[in-house]
Amino acid sequence: MRVFVTGATGFIGSAVVRELLGAGHEVVGLARSDTAAEAVTAAGAAVHRGSLADPDGLAAAAKDADGVAHLAFDHSFTDHAGASAADLRVVEAIGAALEGTGKPFVVSSPLMVAPGRVAAEDDPALATAGRAPAENAALALAQRGVRAVALRLAASVHGRGDHGFVPRLIEIAREKGVAAVVGDGDQRWPAVHRFDAARLYRLALESAPAGARLHAVAEEGIPLSAIADVIARHLDVPRTSLSPREAGDHFGWIAPFQTFDVRASHARTTALLDWHPEEKGLLDDLEEGHYFATGGDR
Numbered sequence: 001m002r003v004f005v006t007g008a009t010g011f012i013g014s015a016v017v018r019e020l021l022g023a024g025h026e027v028v029g030l031a032r033s034d035t036a037a038e039a040v041t042a043a044g045a046a047v048h049r050g051s052l053a054d055p056d057g058l059a060a061a062a063k064d065a066d067g068v069a070h071l072a073f074d075h076s077f078t079d080h081a082g083a084s085a086a087d088l089r090v091v092e093a094i095g096a097a098l099e100g101t102g103k104p105f106v107v108s109s110p111l112m113v114a115p116g117r118v119a120a121e122d123d124p125a126l127a128t129a130g131r132a133p134a135e136n137a138a139l140a141l142a143q144r145g146v147r148a149v150a151l152r153l154a155a156s157v158h159g160r161g162d163h164g165f166v167p168r169l170i171e172i173a174r175e176k177g178v179a180a181v182v183g184d185g186d187q188r189w190p191a192v193h194r195f196d197a198a199r200l201y202r203l204a205l206e207s208a209p210a211g212a213r214l215h216a217v218a219e220e221g222i223p224l225s226a227i228a229d230v231i232a233r234h235l236d237v238p239r240t241s242l243s244p245r246e247a248g249d250h251f252g253w254i255a256p257f258q259t260f261d262v263r264a265s266h267a268r269t270t271a272l273l274d275w276h277p278e279e280k281g282l283l284d285d286l287e288e289g290h291y292f293a294t295g296g297d298r
């Protein structure tokens, strides 16, 4: 299959490219700069030059492919609403280009469902989540002849090169000299290794049914206190507890993620696609030490 991958240079997208090429698929990776184009070429994929700001160009690339994995997202967090709206426009444009073809279209979504209980694949996205409209637009394409799939990623997708929430927690602990949690730190985050997630993208492209919601979740929910314990030990700083009021100052933009308690199951994903996570868990990955390296190979 010739797969158009947006976000091909990203932390997860580059693993998806590797996974697809390793399984004998052809890949065309989106690149918005010369640096990105070089990275896509070095990975062994063809390049489509374009940007999230040009949905029509992405739609044309989608038409030329047998399937699409959409992972590009602007993570600058300066304008999350704007980034989510741009994401929705891209999903709609690619979806329109694939209408009636039966081609697979795998759309990435953050796992923001059912706080306070174990979320299952058939739980709808939280109406208040900024990216819910893009997920819902993707799933609606199943009625329009697209094998559209929403692939929901655990809050922590980990592995070498991670630049998400856990590295930010480590940076904050370094800056402030404490590894903090809010309250008892019994809020939980699901996690998955990026290589396991990448395998799920491949399986989804190959055989997920139209309208499926998939959970790229290897670990249902890891207490933030356990993550803080590892950080405190590796950085040799004390572990401390903050009130919700203190959390904003301490954690900045990441503060809301310290108070959510999200657990999620992958039972239906596994039953549907025989996907079994094989990589190490988040805490074991942290114990390896690469997350704490400074300037070296993270």
Ligand SMILES: NC(=O)c1ccc[n+]([C@@H]2O[C@H](COP(=O)([O-])OP(=O)(O)OC[C@H]3O[C@@H](n4cnc5c(N)ncnc54)[C@H](OP(=O)(O)O)[C@@H]3O)[C@@H](O)[C@H]2O)c1
Residues within 6 Å of the ligand: 006, 007, 008, 009, 010, 011, 012, 013, 014, 030, 031, 032, 033, 036, 050, 051, 052, 053, 070, 071, 072, 073, 074, 075, 108, 109, 110, 111, 153, 154, 155, 156, 157, 158, 164, 165
């Ligand atoms: N990492 C996680 O822990 C995590 C957790 C939950 C959900 N997710 C979701 O999973 C997906 C992939 O995440 P990731 O961690 O791999 O992201 P990432 O490492 O931040 O990579 C983002 C990708 O999007 C591309 N991109 C950003 N803005 C673009 C634009 N305007 N035009 C074209 N390309 C653009 C980047 O290209 P450049 O190389 O040119 O910058 C890069 O390839 C995203 O939808 C993300 O929200 C990730």
